[in-house]
Amino acid sequence: MEEQSSKQKWIKTLKFLAAYLVAAWTFLQFIDWVLNRYDISPNWVDLLLWVFVGVIPSVLIYFYNQDRINDGILKLREKIIFPLNLILLAVITYLGFGNSDLGATTKEISYTNDAGNLATQVITKEEFRVGLPIYAFEAKTQDTAFSWLQDGIQELLYQDLSQDKSISPYMSDSEGIVNKVAEARIFNEYYLDGTYEVTDSVFKIIPTIRNAKNGKILKQQTFEGKDLLNLLDDISIFTKSNIGLTENMRDFYIDLNLKDFYSNSLEAVKYNIEGDYQKAQEADSTFAISYFENAFRFIRYSFGEESEKELINKAYKYSNKLPLQKQLQIRILRHIAYEEWEIAEKLIKLQLEIDPSNETYNQLLYAVYGETKQTRAFAKHAQDRFDKNKSIDNGTNLINASLVSGNYDEIISAIKGLELIQPDNPDLFTFKLRPQLLKGDIKAAKKTQERTKLMHPQWKNFTPVFDSVIDYLSENKITVDKLEKFVGKYRYQGSEQTYDYWIEDDRLLTYVSNQQIYAPILAGDYKVILSGYITRNINHIEFLTDSIKTIYGTKNINYSYKDPSYFYYWLYDKSIEDAENALKNNELDKAELLYKQAIDKHPNHFFLKLALQHITYVKSTSEKELIQQYQNVSGNYSARRFWIENNQLYYERQGATKLRLYPISENRYISLARYSTQYTFEETESGKLASAVYTYNNETKTWSKDMENNNYLLKDD
Structure with missing residues (x-):
């Protein structure tokens, strides 16, 4: 009889539990609707789900003993279990959601508009944006006339989708489902790739939205027509509709057509994708994005001050038709071209509030921090950026910034953590080599290097470089005395690019003009190494010395999958800068005196003697x-x-x-x-x-x- 009563109580308890679960699920559906309707954090749904599930042990005990408990009679086990259940639930939810944003999914940002006035814009917070890696589209048939579309479709979709601040798109050159999933699955739910073919001037594009966890096709559709840019506009809408963006979310931001803001000339678009900016601008003289991209390239690699200003001024002239973020990028780059660093920094920080994942803004800010030697700000920004969006690019920048700030142990620990998450990733462990070498842990560096050579025999072009570094550091300790002789600025003989070396907190740092700060590794008495396996591009720098071991320049050897490339830089100090400024201003007598002084100081600098030859010729x-x-x-x-x-x-x-x-x-x-x-x-x-x-x-x-x-x-x- 007692057994039958117990059975009935359990049946009754399970009925109550089922009703509880149905009520909880219905309530969660209602909450989800409310959150979407009023743009409130979806984290509330997850939090409440954990709460409803987490109290099930107490709920079961209550339903089974509700007659007694309702009369206020609690046994000792219940006096322990109920509070313990709530405490454990509170701890678990705090650990899981303590750093989550439970407020609105949007925020209001103030920024300076083109007229110099303060304006506001409501944008989606970065943590609530949908990450979307975009990969190159594959050609179904080989056609050299349209081979540019492999990268072109990817680039144009990125430009179009970037207008929507509910999405964080980025481009990647990874190939094959295995590699794409390995890259995309860590931080994303979806990724986009596809195929294309062109037959009799008809474009047929099949975009594919895939599950980032396993590469399975979630949605696929064929778009066909003669107008490529219109097709891509439609594919953008298709993409947003199938990655979780509701209609309200899709309508929240302005969505300009590619023809309206990129270019309405397919010929110009083709040339721009191929990097032939001259022809792109000839085909479309108002192609603002082309002028901007060319100016960005010129400034990043210091090709020439006059052309930098001319290009960015043209971009600025035709920028009114662009999306707001592109207009702001052009304004910021213009301040950098004119070396207005303080204004540029303020504007970049304001725009990063609107678009924190924008790679152009971040590269420009890194350049400003390098120009002004703000190493701590550089490291903090890289850390903040990674904390908000744990992407591959942000992780790479964080590693470099952490090396600059000397946080070697933190990098090694972080990489070990990523190895646990991605045990099949064959590259992650190699990233530990640079922090190990800078830290002076040669034993660990040797193990990493041996494993690298075993796992990556195809890297034979640049693994020997690190062999020589390890051999040197096995016998020589890094000291400030050995680093101080490198301090100074060195200018490339083929452009206006400079490397600036200085000592900070007993570490050697270098800033490449208009790029960012790096932490060189001592590789010899007069040698350092920049970068590492993370880029598959090793910069080996040999400092050139005269007969009394005074440094007058550098020979930069670039190792990659190709044959080594050689670049020469010359010590560039104020004596040379003053002489050149006088010559540019046509102050010939002053320039003549300054060049003679510079030649006495730098007898190996062949170009100083040529400048003096010019002065002599012009004066005669x-x-x-x-x-x-x-x-x-x-x-x-x-x-x-x-x-x-x-x-x-x-x-x-x-x-x-x-x-x-x-x-x-x-x-x-x-x-x-x-x-x-x-x-x-x-x-x-x-x-x-x-x-x-x-x-x-x-x-x-x-x-x-x-x-x-x-x-x-x-x-x-």
Whole structure:
């Protein structure tokens, strides 16, 4: 009889439990609707689910003994279990949701608009945005005329989807489902790839939204038509509709058509995707994004101050049709081009409030921090950025920033943690090598290096570089005395790019102009290493010394999958900078004195003597004769153009930077932006004028005519 009564009580208890679960589920559905309706954090649903599930032990005990408990009679076990259940539930939910945002999914941001006035915008908080890796679309049939679409569809969809602040899209070049899933699954629910083909001018594109955890197809649709850009607009809508964005969310942000803000010329779009900015801008003279991308490239690699300003000014001129974020990027880059660092930093930080995942903004901020040597701010921003969005790119930047700030143990621990999450990732362990070497843990570095060579035999082009570093550091300890001799600024002989080395907290740091700060690894008495396996691109820097071991320059050797590349940089101090500024301002007497002083200080700098030769030539030649000399060579030489501006000779090659030329003889010129190049004019046997280029050979210390790469050009008729 007692057994039957117990059975009935359990049946009754399970009925109550079922009713409880149904009521809880219904309540959660209602809460989910309310949260979506009023843009409140969806974390509440997860939190309440844990609460409803977490109290089930107490609920079961109550339902089974409700008659007695309702009469206020509790046994000892219930006096223990009920509070313990609540305490454990509170601890678990705090650990799980203590750092979660339980407020609104949106926030109001203030920013400075184009008129200089303060404006506001409501945007989705980054932690509530849908991460979306976008991979290259594969061609179903080989067609060289449309091979550019493999990267082009990816790029254009990224540009279009970036307008919606409910999404955090990014592009990746990973190939194959296994590699895509390995990359995308950590931080994302979905990823986008697809296929395309072109038949008789009809584009057929099949975008595929996949589950980032296993690569399974979640949604696929065929888009077909003759207007590529319209198709891509439709694919953007299809994508947003199938990655969890409700109609209200999709309508929250302005969605401009690609033709309206990118370009309405497919020819211009093609050239821009291929990186031929000159032709892209010829096809569409108002192509603001093309001007911006070219200016960004020029500034990032310090190609030339005059062209940098000219390009960014054109981008600014045609920027009104762009999405707000693109307009702001152009304004910020313009401040950087004019070296208005303080204004640029303030604007970047404001815009990062709106678009914290934007790679362009973050790269620009890293450049500002490098220019102003704000290493702590650099490290803090990288950490904050990773905490909010744990993407691969953010993790890579965090590793570099942590090396700069000397947080070696934290990096190693973080990488070990990622290895547990991704045990099949063959690359993660290699990232420990740099912090191990900088920390001085040579024993651990040797183990990492041996495992790297075993796991990655294809890296044979650059693993020997780290072998030599390990051998050196096994016998030599890193000390400030060994690092101090590297301090100084070094300028590339082929552009205006500089490396600035300094000591901070007993560590050697370097800033590459308009890029970011790095932590070099001592690799020899006069050698350091930049970067590591994380980029598959090793920069091995040998410091050049004279007979008394005084450093006057560097030989930068770049190791990658290809043959090594060599780049020469020269110690660049205030004496050289002052001399060049005087020459640019046509203060010839002052420049002559300053160059002579600079030559005494830097006798190995060949380009200083050439500048002095120019001053001597100009002072011995009348202004009328110089103008006539410039007029004789002005004109177009195929892709080259020479012209007179403000009584000075200028040169520009299609797609390249604008350079002011300085004569050192009647037919030979130099440029202060390109130390290793001379521009000459000569008459052919047929009487035609030709433009030739001479390049400096650092090994033989001689000049040789460069006849390759279409560098000998006849003047157009």
